[in-house]
Amino acid sequence: MNQHDVIILGAGASGLWAALTAAKRGRTVLVVDHARKAGRKILIAGGGKCNFTNIDISPANYHCKNRHFCKSALARFSPRHMVEYLSLHEIPWEEREHSQLFCTRSAADITEALYNDCLEHNVRFLFSEQITSVQKKDDLFDVQLTDSTHQAPSVIVALGGSAWPQVGATDAGYKIARTFGHKIIPTFPALVPLMMPSNWKLKNLSGIALPVTISSNGKQFTENMLFTHKGISGPVVLQISAHWKKGDSIEIDLLPYASIEESIKEAGSKPLLKTIVNRHFPERLASALIRQELGEKQLAQLSKKDMQEIHASIHAFNVVPTGTEGMKKAEATGGGVDTADISSKTMESKLCKGLYFTGEVLDVLGDLGGFNLHWAWASGNAAGEVV
Numbered sequence: 001m002n003q004h005d006v007i008i009l010g011a012g013a014s015g016l017w018a019a020l021t022a023a024k025r026g027r028t029v030l031v032v033d034h035a036r037k038a039g040r041k042i043l044i045a046g047g048g049k050c051n052f053t054n055i056d057i058s059p060a061n062y063h064c065k066n067r068h069f070c071k072s073a074l075a076r077f078s079p080r081h082m083v084e085y086l087s088l089h090e091i092p093w094e095e096r097e098h099s100q101l102f103c104t105r106s107a108a109d110i111t112e113a114l115y116n117d118c119l120e121h122n123v124r125f126l127f128s129e130q131i132t133s134v135q136k137k138d139d140l141f142d143v144q145l146t147d148s149t150h151q152a153p154s155v156i157v158a159l160g161g162s163a164w165p166q167v168g169a170t171d172a173g174y175k176i177a178r179t180f181g182h183k184i185i186p187t188f189p190a191l192v193p194l195m196m197p198s199n200w201k202l203k204n205l206s207g208i209a210l211p212v213t214i215s216s217n218g219k220q221f222t223e224n225m226l227f228t229h230k231g232i233s234g235p236v237v238l239q240i241s242a243h244w245k246k247g248d249s250i251e252i253d254l255l256p257y258a259s260i261e262e263s264i265k266e267a268g269s270k271p272l273l274k275t276i277v278n279r280h281f282p283e284r285l286a287s288a289l290i291r292q293e294l295g296e297k298q299l300a301q302l303s304k305k306d307m308q309e310i311h312a313s314i315h316a317f318n319v320v321p322t323g324t325e326g327m328k329k330a331e332a333t334g335g336g337v338d339t340a341d342i343s344s345k346t347m348e349s350k351l352c353k354g355l356y357f358t359g360e361v362l363d364v365l366g367d368l369g370g371f372n373l374h375w376a377w378a379s380g381n382a383a384g385e386v387v
């Protein structure tokens, strides 16, 4: 009962895919998780609709110390594979902007399909289990759980990253990796809202959303931004957060699809500046952006210096965020198990034969847009094919 071909730690996205792949090859698989059910993060992904992949996937969408690491697994597992899987299970999906694929009904369609598929292939699940220790004795791993010990020649660590602990994320994967001599690239909250200084000009605007361009550290994204009580969020902010480090400034173009200078030129000389600015922004935001005295000026009265101030406020708003909202609000973890000691083809440890790492526990961070789940499936697939 307690001897298996493979023990998979974590019943999340990559653990489920690895389990199914290995079980389809006739392997006996045990999956262990401390949660009460499988795929809790999948269920909350994409606002409950799960942005499960992206048609335009490429290794360039991933951040990893070794920029070649993702290539092999991605080359062998494309978005088409996921689409075929969903079609097989008659799960409806749709393409949204930026080539993102979402379930149209619910993310639960995917977790249920994967879980039931695993059961049909005789995968055994142990939920609500604590992993006390993982040790290797001769050619077998001993996985000690609360009340039982299990053995297998292969163990896949698919325990995810530390982001969003509310659904059971822990740093257990990193701890296990360290016990086998693996280095951990320092982890950080990624795809996360940014917090702003208490005295920043655009405070008290929470609830306002608009498309903007944000740049930092040579990276630039154009998408929606949302003002929050603590700072800014929305897809564009989550994207830039992966490139932002504490102390860096960000530059926000609040009018990326128009030019305030052109609007002023076209409006003639008589209107007040505030009338023109109000045409582009909600009133609360317009008055926060432009000083009252400046807003009351007629366009003809605007000096070169005024125009520079208007440009800086609207097209090149510079601010140094005070930090991120941390792991509790992060959709992914940056850093993780150093891929220098992992085979990019099989996800096997180069330090310990039979030990594999898949998904977010690795130092692989995808952009926002279905790339992290795709990495979880693709790396789970790579390990599941060989264990």
Ligand SMILES: Cc1cc2nc3c(=O)[nH]c(=O)nc-3n(C[C@H](O)[C@H](O)[C@H](O)COP(=O)(O)OP(=O)(O)OC[C@H]3O[C@@H](n4cnc5c(N)ncnc54)[C@H](O)[C@@H]3O)c2cc1C
Residues within 6 Å of the ligand: 009, 010, 011, 012, 013, 014, 015, 032, 033, 034, 035, 038, 039, 040, 041, 042, 044, 045, 046, 047, 050, 051, 052, 053, 129, 130, 131, 158, 159, 160, 161, 163, 164, 167, 168, 169, 170, 171, 172, 173, 330, 331, 332, 358, 359, 360, 361, 369, 370, 371, 372, 373, 374, 376
């Ligand atoms: C709010 C939110 C929305 C997201 N939306 C998207 C999206 O739409 N598209 C996308 O591509 N990505 C999205 N992501 C990221 C994506 O969900 C993850 O990158 C992906 O789930 C990682 O897969 P994984 O298998 O590595 O880890 P996980 O799916 O996190 O699975 C890890 C498993 O390990 C278990 N575990 C952890 N610690 C222990 C322990 N100590 N003992 C036993 N079991 C343990 C957990 O319970 C979990 O089941 C989102 C993330 C969040 C937080």
